[in-house]
Amino acid sequence: MDGKVILQKTSPQPSRSRFSLGRLLLTVFLLVIVIADLFPLIWLIDFSLLKSGDFFGSDILIWPDPPMWKNYKDAFINAHIPLLFFNSVFVCLISILVIIACSILLGYAFTRMEWRGRKTFFSLFMVGMIIPIYSTLLPNFIIFNKFGIIDTYWALILPYIAFSIPLSMFIMTGFMETLPRAVEEAAVIDGLNVWGIIFRIILPMLKPAIATVTVIAFLNCWNEFIMAVTYIDSDTFRTLPFAVVYFMGQYSSNYGAQFAVLSIIALPTVIIYLLFTDQITEGITSGAVKG
C-alpha cells in the first residue's frame, strides 16, 4: 500500500457541526490526549528557562520571569555542547550515507536481480529486525575491544548502520517494486549495465524513498543512547546525550542548565519531524502494513 495515498484520502464522513453531549465528551477526550502528548515538551522548555531556585515551587508550570537564557549559555559552555553536537551530527551523517547506499544496492538486488538464495538472504535480514539490539551490546563491546575500535567513531557508526539496514532495505524494496521496469529494459537495449541503470535511472526516481530512509535513520541514530554511553569513553568522541551526564556530576544543582541540555537534544528531532511528517509516517507504516 502506498502510504501517501492513504494519508491524503478524505475522511469517511464529513463531520456534522451539530452540538451534542457525545461530541463534547469526545472533544474533551481528545484534548486530554493532546495535553498528555504535548505537555512534557512544553514543560521541558518552560523549565529550561527557569532559575534553579524556582524548581522547588509547588506550581506545575512556572512562568519564567525573566526567561533565563543564561541556562542555554551555561549548557553550551560547561557541557561542551558544540563538540558533542558535532560528534552527533558526524556519526549520524556517515551512518545515513552508508545506510542509503547499502539499502539501494540491496533493494535493487532483491527486486530486479535473479539469483538463487534471494529469499534466504531476505529472511536473514528480516530475522535481524527481531533480534534485540542490546543482546549484541556485550559481545560487540568485547569484539570492538579486540579490534581496537572501542572509543572511536566507528564503534557507533558500524552498529548504527547495521541496525538500520533491515528497515531501510525494506522501505527501498517496497518502493522499487512500484517503479516501472520498462525504462530499465529500454536502457539495457541502449547498452547500459546494472550500475548505469542504478545511478542514472533508478536513483533519480528513488528520491521519496531516500527521504524516508534518511529521516528514520536520523531519528534512530540521533536518539540512540545506550551504545553511545557503553562504547565511548573519552570526551573527544562523545555524542549529545552525554551532555546531561556532565551536569549530573559536576553541576548537579544547576537544574535549569540540565533542562536546557535536554531541550537542545530534543529540538532537532522535533524540527525534523515537523518538516518531514509524511515521510516518517510513510516509512513506519510501509514496514508494518506490508508485513
Added chain:
Amino acid sequence: MHTILGSRRTVFLLVTPGFLLFACMIFVPITASFYYSLTDWNGTGEYSLTWLENYKALMSDEVFWKALINSLLLGIGLVFLQHPIAILMAMIVTYTGRWEKFMRVVIFIPAIISTFVTSKLWVSVFNTQFGMLNNALTMAGLESWRQDWLGDSTLAILCIIFVCMWQGFGYAFLLYYAGVKGVPNDLYEAAYLDGASKFQVNFHVVLPLLTPVLRINLVLAVISAFKQMETVYLMTGGGPANSTEFLSTYLYSKAFREALYGYGNAISILLVVICLIITVFMNRVIRRDVGEF
C-alpha cells in the same frame, strides 16, 4: 536483460557491502556471545569452559525470572491497554475534520523525542520533592496520596509500564491509523446506506479489516516488551531492589557493573532465543485465529 540481471558478479557486489556490515554487527557478535556464555570469563585474564553452568545458574536466578515477569507485564499492558486505545484513537481521529492532521502530528511527538529526554522528564515528574505528580496531588487536596513513585517496588514497575506505553503510543496509533485510512470509502458509504451507526461501522466493518495490521502489531508489541531497555535503564536502572529489572538491564548490570561476562552473555543469548520463540509462536497462534474469520 536476463544475462545482465542474472550476473552473479553483480549480485555479489550489490549484496556484499550491506550483508557484510549487517552480519558482522549482528550474527558474528551473537555467535561470539554464545561461545562466551559457555565460559566463566570475568572480563580480564584467563577463563575456562564451564559449558552450561551459566544457564543452570540463570534458571535458579530469581532476578532473571523477575525480569521475565516484568517483560510479560509490560507486554500485557501493551496488548490490552495501549493497543485498544490506539485503535480507538485511530478511528476517532478520522472524524476530527480539519484537526485530523494536527492530531496525527501531536500523537506521534513523544515517539520521536529521544528516550533519554523523555525518561529524564518522567523521572522529574515522579520526583518525590518537586515532582509534578506529587504537586498536582497536593493541589487537588489529595496530600495523602503523595508517593515515592519510583522508590516503591510495586509502584516503580507500574510507572515504568506507563511511561513505556506513553512513549510507544505514537507508533501503535500510526500503524492502526494507516490501516483505518486504507479501508475503502465505498465500504463506509454502503454501511451508512444500510443504516449502520458510526459505532457499528467502526466495530463491524473497520475493525475486522484491521486484523492483518493487528496481527503484526501485536507480535511487534510483545517483542518490544522483551527488548525494552532504555526507559528502564534511565528511570530506575532496574531498582529498587531489582524490582524493575528487565532482561537487557539485568544483562547490562551483570556485564558492565559486575564484569561477569560469561553470565551476561548467557542472558544475551536467552534474550535472542526468547524473542525468536515469541515471534514464531505468536505468528502461529494469531494466524490460526484469523483463519476462522
